[in-house]
Structure formats: structure tokens, C-alpha cells
Amino acid sequence: MKFKCLKMTNFMRYAGENELFFSCDADHNVTVVLGNNTSGKTTIAQAFRWGLYGEVINTQYDKSQAVNLLNNEVLETMDANSRKAVEVRIEVEDEQYTYEFTRIAEFVRKFPKFESKQTSEKLYMRVGTNGEWSDYISDSGNVNGRETGKVTDQINKLFPKELSGYFLFDGERWADEKTSRKDVKESINTIMGISALSSMKFHLKEYGAAGSNSVLRYLKKKSVGSGVETDRLEKDQTHYAAQITECEKKIEAAKEAVDTYSEYVRKGEEILNGNQRVEQEQKQAVQLEKNIKVTGERIERGTADFVRYYSREAYKILLSPLYENVKAVLAGVDLVDKGIPNVNDKTIHFLIEKGECLCGTKLHEGSVEINHLIKLLDIVPPKVIGNEIAFFQEKFEDWTREGKEAKDYLTEMANSYEADKAELEDLEDELYHINKRIDGKINYGQERIRVESYKRKLEESRETIRKCENNIEDYKRKIEHVDEELAELAKKNEKTLKYRRALAYAEALTKRTEALLKWKEEPLFNELNAKIRNNFEEMFSEKDKYAELGEDYKLHLFYKTISAEGGTVTYEEPVLSEGEKIACNFVFIVSILELAQEKKKADESDMVVSLPLVLDAPFSKLSGENIGLIASVLPKAADQVVIFMLDKDWEVSGLEQHTDIAYKYRVYKESESASSRIIREG
Amino acid sequence: MAEANYSYFRTDVVLTGKHARYCDALWEQNQIKNSYFTRLVDLYVFAAIVGFRARKRCKQDSNDDDKRTIQAAQIINTMILPELMKTFILLGNDGSDETRVNRAFRGPSSDEEFKDDVEMFNSYVRGGIEILYDELVLRELDLNDKYTDKKIGNLMALLDNHFIPDDFEG
Numbered sequence: 001m002k003f004k005c006l007k008m009t010n011f012m013r014y015a016g017e018n019e020l021f022f023s024c025d026a027d028h029n030v031t032v033v034l035g036n037n038t039s040g041k042t043t044i045a046q047a048f049r050w051g052l053y054g055e056v057i058n059t060q061y062d063k064s065q066a067v068n069l070l071n072n073e074v075l076e077t078m079d080a081n082s083r084k085a086v087e088v089r090i091e092v093e094d095e096q097y098t099y100e101f102t103r104i105a106e107f108v109r110k111f112p113k114f115e116s117k118q119t120s121e122k123l124y125m126r127v128g129t130n131g132e133w134s135d136y137i138s139d140s141g142n143v144n145g146r147e148t149g150k151v152t153d154q155i156n157k158l159f160p161k162e163l164s165g166y167f168l169f170d171g172e173r174w175a176d177e178k179t180s181r182k183d184v185k186e187s188i189n190t191i192m193g194i195s196a197l198s199s200m201k202f203h204l205k206e207y208g209a210a211g212s213n214s215v216l217r218y219l220k221k222k223s224v225g226s227g228v229e230t231d232r233l234e235k236d237q238t239h240y241a242a243q244i245t246e247c248e249k250k251i252e253a254a255k256e257a258v259d260t261y262s263e264y265v266r267k268g269e270e271i272l273n274g275n276q277r278v279e280q281e282q283k284q285a286v287q288l289e290k291n292i293k294v295t296g297e298r299i300e301r302g303t304a305d306f307v308r309y310y311s312r313e314a315y316k317i318l319l320s321p322l323y324e325n326v327k328a329v330l331a332g333v334d335l336v337d338k339g340i341p342n343v344n345d346k347t348i349h350f351l352i353e354k355g356e357c358l359c360g361t362k363l364h365e366g367s368v369e370i371n372h373l374i375k376l377l378d379i380v381p382p383k384v385i386g387n388e389i390a391f392f393q394e395k396f397e398d399w400t401r402e403g404k405e406a407k408d409y410l411t412e413m414a415n416s417y418e419a420d421k422a423e424l425e426d427l428e429d430e431l432y433h434i435n436k437r438i439d440g441k442i443n444y445g446q447e448r449i450r451v452e453s454y455k456r457k458l459e460e461s462r463e464t465i466r467k468c469e470n471n472i473e474d475y476k477r478k479i480e481h482v483d484e485e486l487a488e489l490a491k492k493n494e495k496t497l498k499y500r501r502a503l504a505y506a507e508a509l510t511k512r513t514e515a516l517l518k519w520k521e522e523p524l525f526n527e528l529n530a531k532i533r534n535n536f537e538e539m540f541s542e543k544d545k546y547a548e549l550g551e552d553y554k555l556h557l558f559y560k561t562i563s564a565e566g567g568t569v570t571y572e573e574p575v576l577s578e579g580e581k582i583a584c585n586f587v588f589i590v591s592i593l594e595l596a597q598e599k600k601k602a603d604e605s606d607m608v609v610s611l612p613l614v615l616d617a618p619f620s621k622l623s624g625e626n627i628g629l630i631a632s633v634l635p636k637a638a639d640q641v642v643i644f645m646l647d648k649d650w651e652v653s654g655l656e657q658h659t660d661i662a663y664k665y666r667v668y669k670e671s672e673s674a675s676s677r678i679i680r681e682g
Numbered sequence: 683m684a685e686a687n688y689s690y691f692r693t694d695v696v697l698t699g700k701h702a703r704y705c706d707a708l709w710e711q712n713q714i715k716n717s718y719f720t721r722l723v724d725l726y727v728f729a730a731i732v733g734f735r736a737r738k739r740c741k742q743d744s745n746d747d748d749k750r751t752i753q754a755a756q757i758i759n760t761m762i763l764p765e766l767m768k769t770f771i772l773l774g775n776d777g778s779d780e781t782r783v784n785r786a787f788r789g790p791s792s793d794e795e796f797k798d799d800v801e802m803f804n805s806y807v808r809g810g811i812e813i814l815y816d817e818l819v820l821r822e823l824d825l826n827d828k829y830t831d832k833k834i835g836n837l838m839a840l841l842d843n844h845f846i847p848d849d850f851e852g
Contacts (some may be wrong), residue, residue, distance in 0.1 A: 308720050312720070318731045321735070332780075378788075390767065417831065
């Protein structure tokens with residue numbers, strides 16, 4: 001099957017009509033569309049997808065969602081009453097027929113907003129034979145509403161939707177590993193033309209939860225007839241089948257969770273393992289900050305204590321040197337008490353007031369006698385000062401002693417303060433250097449907590465899978481047991497004889513189908529693997545790596561190394577770089593297509609699907625060397641290659657030799673315009 | 683005969699002008715981390731001793747835009763102050779040793795003597811404040827200082843008596 005042309009009208013980036021023709025030549029089977037990033041190449045790939053399946057994918061390529069199909073320049077010209085159409089027409093051909101598929105969607109504008117709203121969508125087909133076209137066939141069916149979906153069915157026959165991820169190759173999206181084992185296996189079977197057998201087996205035995213809607217299940221039910229006991233057993237079986245479906249859903253969700261959390265754990269451990277030293281230093285930094293705070297507080301308290309003690313005691317240190325001088329002054333004075341025993345100031349005042357001394361001498365005011373008595377007041381208590389002086393000297397001795405103690409204690413306090421300050425400086429210095437080394441962007445302590453949390457969730461998901469798998473086995477055994485009971489009941493029921501016969505026939509047919517399928521699948525699997533290994537080596541020129549399809553129908557990458565004993569050891573690389581993922585997926589699709597081509601040529605089956613390869617930026621994540629190697633395989637592997645790429649990739653690809661200049665296009669987007677245009681370079 | 687009864691250190695002490703500003707640099711209320719002394723009266727005691735030991739007396743700064751008052755309540759309760767007055771009188775230059783001893787331990791005998799003593803003391807305090815300002819606030823540590831913190835270093839250096847002139851024999 002090959003594409004002949006693609007015509008877009010008002011589709012996304014392309015205002016008005018834009019058309020591309022594709023080379024159907026066997027030797028020059030490559031059509032190339034070149035352009036810079038965001039020029040509009042991917043929009044053309046989107047046109048294929050929308051034209052065939054009515055879907056486009058958002059720019060993140062994570063999910064399908066509604067995007068603006070109507071070109072913005074066209075939208076701008078619309079008012080509230082306008083209607084404009086978006087159309088994609090795809091023409092394809094095989095050896096016998098030419099098919100033209102046209103999808104049209106009509107839009108109005110949510111005037112005055114700059115938004116469009118789709119009001120209808122139609123899909124048509126016409127078939128050409130020997131240059132003559134049939135009438136148009138609508139996917140909505142004929143006037144009687146019959147034969148709906150005929151166009152969609154035909155599209156799926158020629159371009160199976162489950163294979164669109166392979167032949168409509170998106171270089172950005174193929175790092176995505178969401179495709180299930182079942183899908184991959186079925187896709188391979190479809191391409192290889194044995195999907196009819198697997199489909200037959202499916203309908204005979206596996207359709208519905210645990211085959212609840214399969215032919216065998218239907219005939220088994222019918223062969224047992226009806227009755228209270230039968231009804232009860234059938235109800236049990238239905239319940240067990242429903243439980244199996246539930247468990248399968250849980251397993252599917254849990255497997256996705258396992259993939260997600262495994263990746264998170266891997267990335268987290270990569271960060272942590274590569275930065276154990278940094279994590280250690282971060283912990284050290286946290287501890288240092290605590291120590292700095294504690295030491296700082298201790299220094300602050302120490303300073304306050306020092307000032308308090310100094311204020312209270314240090315004056316004694318300054319005062320004590322004066323003591324020698326004080327002693328000298330006091331030593332020069334006669335401090336002996338010259339007072340009269342038992343005579344105090346009251347005695348003398350009494351005598352003065354009486355006006356007569358003890359000896360009888362009269363005391364007149366201003367007389368010598370009175371003055372002498374007045375002088376005596378100084379040497380009798382309370383004016384005697386000897387005790388006071390003695391007390392003062394004792395005080396001074398205390399200050400001198402206490403001053404020495406205070407000096408020692410203050411020195412000790414000051415030294416301790418100094419030591420704390422030095423310690424603080426050392427801590428701050430150490431913290432400064434650690435902080436300089438640490439990458440402050442990632443808190444490794446937090447990262448570790450996060451990784452541990454992901455590990456727990458990963459384990460929980462795995463546990464869910466184990467439990468559900470066990471439960472499924474359990475329910476299957478129960479279903480088998482019920483089957484046995486029903487079979488026993490059936491033997492007693494004459495009315496169901498014809499169904500039992502039909503059942504026997506269906507069981508025999510199922511067995512034969514399974515055997516035939518196994519006979520075809522096994523060698524196919526091995527041949528495909530051989531091709532994958534060969535292509536990987538050829539496309540990537542790798543001697544120390546190889547790719548292999550596993551039992552899980554996923555491609556695994558293996559490395560070869562030399563062991564300590566000198567022999568070759570292989571190990572699987574569980575973590576692939578983006579480039580390696582792209583490489584593996586490339587090898588996979590190319591190998592399948594190549595094998596399909598070989599089967600077709602060998603006339604082994606006319607059910608082998610032949611598909612063109614439409615590649616959007618397939619080399620965006622690969623090196624120049626790999627581009628050349630891969631590109632050399634593409635024209636041989638597929639009947640037709642349509643490829644969108646950058647100029648720089650084109651130059652190294654070597655595809656020029658497989659491309660007729662008439663089938664070389666360039667996409668332009670002018671800066672002042674919202675639309676792109678396609679120019680044929682040939 | 684009536685006896686005169688004089689009691690020193692019973693009233694507020696007011697520092698003015700630059701001496702008030704120097705006090706502010708040396709002591710801040712309730713901010714021990716910004717102060718060299720716990721209380722203002724501690725500064726008063728220290729300044730008196732330092733001023734006396736350096737024999738530095740200063741007149742009151744007549745510019746009284748800035749004032750700092752040491753409360754009488756604190757002054758009264760500081761028992762060292764009367765002893766310091768006795769010491770300063772004893773080691774003063776007025777009269778013979780006997781005269782000074784009597785003056786120191788018997789107290790002043792006239793208002794004039796009392797006022798002279800108070801002014802003498804406070805003049806030493808003002809001189810001491812100037813020295814403390816120089817030695818604690820303005821002085822920068824040098825290589826001979828044992829300590830790296832300015833406050834601690836200068837407080838400890840003060841105790842080494844280097845603020846006393848070399849030719850002073852106390």
C-alpha cells in the first residue's frame with residue numbers, strides 16, 4: 001500500500017489548499033519534506049492521522065485531545081454567520097485499486113471570540129479501478145442508514161489503527177513505553193498476516209473476561225440447559241468472570257504504576273548515588289548550622305556574664321594598687337587612742353554646761369580650759385577613729401585579695417570566650433566551604449525521603465499485582481470446577497445434545513487453531529529477533545551492544561563486556577538513554593516491515609500487510625553517524641518512505657540518492673504570518 | 683556646740699555634655715550586649731577609680747544639652763563609694779597625713795569642705811569617664827592584645843593599668 005497524494009484545505013497551519021504528491025517508484029521510494037523547527041512539518045503528519053482516523057495528537061504527544069483544526073488566518077476572516085470547512089484528502093494505491101479518502105469538518109466561529117467550533121464531520125471514500133472512479137461512499141451509510149462505518153472499516157483494513165503508532169512514526173513520541181505486550185504482539189501478528197488465526201482463537205476461546213463471551217463459553221452454557229442448579233452455577237461463573245475482569249483492570253493500573261514508580265526510583269537513586277558525598281555534606285551543613293547557633297548563644301551568654309562579673313568585681317583590681325599608699329599614709333599617723341578611760345563626749349558636754357571642771361576650775365566661754373575640753377571631744381568616743389581605720393584597712397586587704405581572685409577568674413572567662421569565638425570562626429569557615437561545594441539546588445535529604453516513598457508505593461503496586469494474579473488463578477480454578485459440575489448436569493439433559501456436539505466441534509477447532517498459531521508464531525518470533533539483532537548492528541554499528549525482543553514483546557538492550565576471567569559476559573541495560581530508546585524502536589519497526597516484505601515476496605501469505613512509513617522528525621534525538629546508518633536501511637525496509645526532517649539531518653542521512661527531486665518539498669512559515677506554505681523544490 | 687553632719691552620696695549625680703555622651707557609649711539601659719558595665723552606677727565607680735589613679739580631673743561640661751543622671755537610689759546603695767571618698771582624701775595633696783586622715787575619717791567640718799570633697803570626687807569621675815571612653819570605645823586592639831574581641835580585650839587591657847602615666851607614682 002502506498003500513498004499517492006495528500007491534500008489539505010484550511011487544515012491547522014495551512015490556509016487554503018496545499019497538496020503533496022508522494023513517490024511510488026520502487027527505486028526512488030523516498031519523499032522528503034524539509035523545514036525548520038515549528039515551520040509546519042508535523043502538521044502534515046497530523047493531516048495523515050486526522051484524515052485516516054479523525055484524530056490529532058497534542059504537541060506534548062501524551063494524549064489525543066481536541067486542537068484547533070481550522071487555520072487561524074481563515075478563522076480571522078469569519079464572522080458570526082460564516083461557515084468554513086477543513087478538509088484532508090488522501091489518495092492511496094495498491095496493485096489493484098486506488099482509494100481516495102476525504103474527511104471534511106465544518107466550523108463556525110464563536111464570534112467575536114477567536115475560537116472555532118466544529119459543527120459536523122463527514123468521511124467519504126471512492127475507489128478507482130483502471131482509471132475509473134466509483135461513486136462516493138459515505139461512512140454514515142446509505143439513505144436507509146445501512147452500511148455505516150464502511151469507510152472506517154476499509155481504512156482499518158488498509159492501515160490498521162493499532163499499527164498507526166508504527167508506520168506513522170513520531171520521533172518525539174517513541175520514548176513512550178505505554179504500548180502493552182498484547183498490543184505489540186497483535187500488531188506483529190497483523191503485519192505478518194497471522195492475525196486471522198489469533199483472531200479466530202480469540203473468538204473461540206478468549207473473548208470477554210476469562211472467555212465469558214467466547215464461542216466455547218456460549219456453547220457450554222447452552223449444552224447444560226437450564227434449571228435451578230444450572231442457574232446457580234452459571235451465576236457463580238458470571239460472578240467469577242466479573243471478578244477476573246476487575247482484577248485484570250487492577251493489574252493493568254498497577255503495572256502502569258510500577259513502571260512510573262520504577263522510573264522515579266531509578267532517577268532518584270541515580271541522583272543520590274551520584275551525589276552521596278554531597279548528601280553527606282548537606283547533612284554536615286545542617287549540623288554545622290546547629291552548632292553555630294549553639295556556640296553563638298553560648299558566646300552571647302558568656303559576654304553578658306563577663307560584663308556582669310567585671311562590673312561587680314573588677315574595680316577591686318584597680319583599687320588594690322592604692323593600698324600600699326594608703327598604708328603609708330596611715331602608718332605616718334599616730335592612731336593610738338589618747339582618750340581618757342570612761343570619759344566620753346557626754347561627760348565633756350556635761351562639764352561644759354555645768355561650767356566647772358572635775359578639778360573645780362570654773363569654765364568660762366572662750367577660756368583656755370573650755371577650748372581644751374572641746375579638743376578632748378576629738379579623742380574620746382564617738383569621735384575616736386581607730387576602729388574605723390582598722391575596719392577600712394581590713395576592707396582594703398579584702399579588696400586586694402578579692403581583686404587577685406577576680407583577675408584570675410576574669411582571665412579564665414576571657415580565655416574561654418576566646419576559645420568559643422575561635423571555635424565559632426572555625427565552624428563558620430567550614431560551613432562556608434561546604435556550602436560552596438554543595439549544589440544548593442537539590443536537598444538530598446528530601447530527595448532520599450522522596451525516593452523511599454516511591455519505593456514503598458512501588459512495592460505496594462507489585463503486591464497488588466501479585467494478589468490480583470493469585471486471585472485470578474483462584475477464580476479460574478473455580479470457573480473450571482463449575483464447568484465440571486455443569487458438564488455433569490449436561491450429561492443428564494437430552495435437550496442439549498446438539499449443543500454438546502457443537503461444543504465438541506468447537507473445542508477441536510480451538511485446539512487445531514492454537515497448534516497452528518503456535519507453529520506460525522514461534523519461528524516468526526525467532527526470525528524477527530534475528531532481523532532485529534542484524535538491523536541493530538547495521539543501523540547503529542554497535543559491536544558491544546545488541547537488541548532482542550523478549551517474551552514480554554518489548555525490546556531489550558544488552559551490553560557485552562569482558563569478564564575478569566577473560567570471557568564475554570552479557571548483561572541487560574535496564575536504563576536506556578533517549579537515543580537508545582529511539583534506536584530500539586526504529587530497529588523494531590524496520591525489522592517488522594522488512595520481514596513482512598520478505599514474506600510477501602516469498603509468497604508465503606497474501607495476508608501480510610504492506611505499509612508505507614511516514615516518519616516525522618525520526619532523527620531528532622540521534623547522532624549524525626546513526627542517522628546515516630538508519631537512513632540507509634529505511635528505503636529497503638519499507639515500500640515507501642515519507643519523511644519530515646531538518647536540513648541538517650537530511651544532509652547526513654544519505655537519502656538523497658533514494659529521492660527524486662520532484663518529491664522534495666520545503667515548508668516555510670513567514671514570521672508575520674500564522675500560516676505555513678509548501679513549496680516543491682523539484 | 684552644734685555638730686555638723688555631712689553625708690556624701692545621698693543625691694542624684696548628673697553628667698552633662700560630652701561626659702553624658704561618653705556614658706551613652708559605655709552603657710545602654712537593658713542592653714548588656716551593647717554595654718561595658720551592668721549598671722550606670724558601676725560605671726560611676728569605675729570612672730572614679732580610673733580617674734583618680736590617672737590623677738585626671740575634669741570640669742563639668744557646661745553644654746548641658748545632653749544629660750545623664752545616676753539615680754540617688756543606686757548611689758545610696760553602693761557601699762564602696764564612701765570608702766572611695768576616704769581613699770581619695772587620704773591620698774590627696776591637702777595638708778599633712780594627719781590632717782587627711784582626720785578629714786577622711788571624721789568627715790568635712792564645713793559646707794565648703796563638703797562641697798570641695800564632692801566636686802573633687804566628681805571631677806575624678808569625669809576624668810575617668812574620658813579615660814574609659816578612650817580605652818574601651820575608641821581603642822582598637824593591636825597585635826599585643828591577647829584577645830581578639832574588642833570589648834573583652836579592652837576590658838582586660840584596662841586592668842593592666844596602662845592608662846596610668848608612666849611618671850605617676852600614685
